[in-house]
Amino acid sequence: MSYLPLDQYQRKWIFTHQSMPLPPEDLEKIKPMDAARASQLWKENISPLSPDADRFSSQDWPRKESNWTLEIDWMANWEDDDQGMPEELLEQLDWQDDVTVYFCYEKYNILETKWSVFKKHWKNFLFYDDGPILLGRRRKEALWFSSKGTVKFGTRS
Template sequence: MSYLPLEEFKHAWIFRHQSMPASSEQQALIKPMTAERSNVLWDTFISKNAIHSDDFGKNDWPANNENFSSTINWEARWESDDNDLPLEILDHIDWQDNTTVYYCLNRNQILETTWANFKQCWKNFLFLDDGTILLGKKRDQVLQFHSTGDCKLGIKP
């Protein structure tokens, strides 16, 4: 089995938070990967050595600022009543709504969903914003969210 039921994901509360609960249809599209599958994806697309974004070394592409074109602030939009992602993010990402995306918390915890579902539930996902990386399947554009309220817009080499 490659996925866990969402209820077994230790941070599942982010999708049931009283201030912005995700619908049951949205939750059904959020698939936490098992640690084994998360490890494979992390090793393949992020780092073979680091366990978390705090551990990136000079040979890890996310540690190289040349892979990121700009940094924007997402926190003001998150705190507002506007539910759309910041425009700079939408301008950077040109994925189709059915693109599979991976919200990478660390080597052992990755959530899979669609780009359309992430756009609808982004405020929920960003309760977990400690260096998390958003990748699209077979896509080069990446986002890295930081608890400072910043988001780095980049291209994965």
């Protein structure tokens, strides 16, 4: 099995917190990868050597400025209860709702879900904003979130 039950995920609380709980039908669609599967996906799609965003080398595609075409603020939307995901991001990522996405916190901590679930509950995912990267399965586009409240949009090389 490549996934952990959500109940065993160390950060499960970000999806069940009383201020922003997810409905059971969406919780079922969030799949934490086990360490081996997460490590494999990270090595193949983000970095073969660096374990997290703080330690990317100049050889890792996220460190190459030419891969990023847009940087916007996400924190204002996150802090406003009435705001959804920033429109600029939704315009850039013209993905179908059923696209599988990977929210990559670090080498051993990756969540798999559907684009529709991520869009709806993106604020939960960003309780931890220490450099996570969002990738779409078989998609070149990527988002790289910063704890400074910005997100970069670009394409993987």
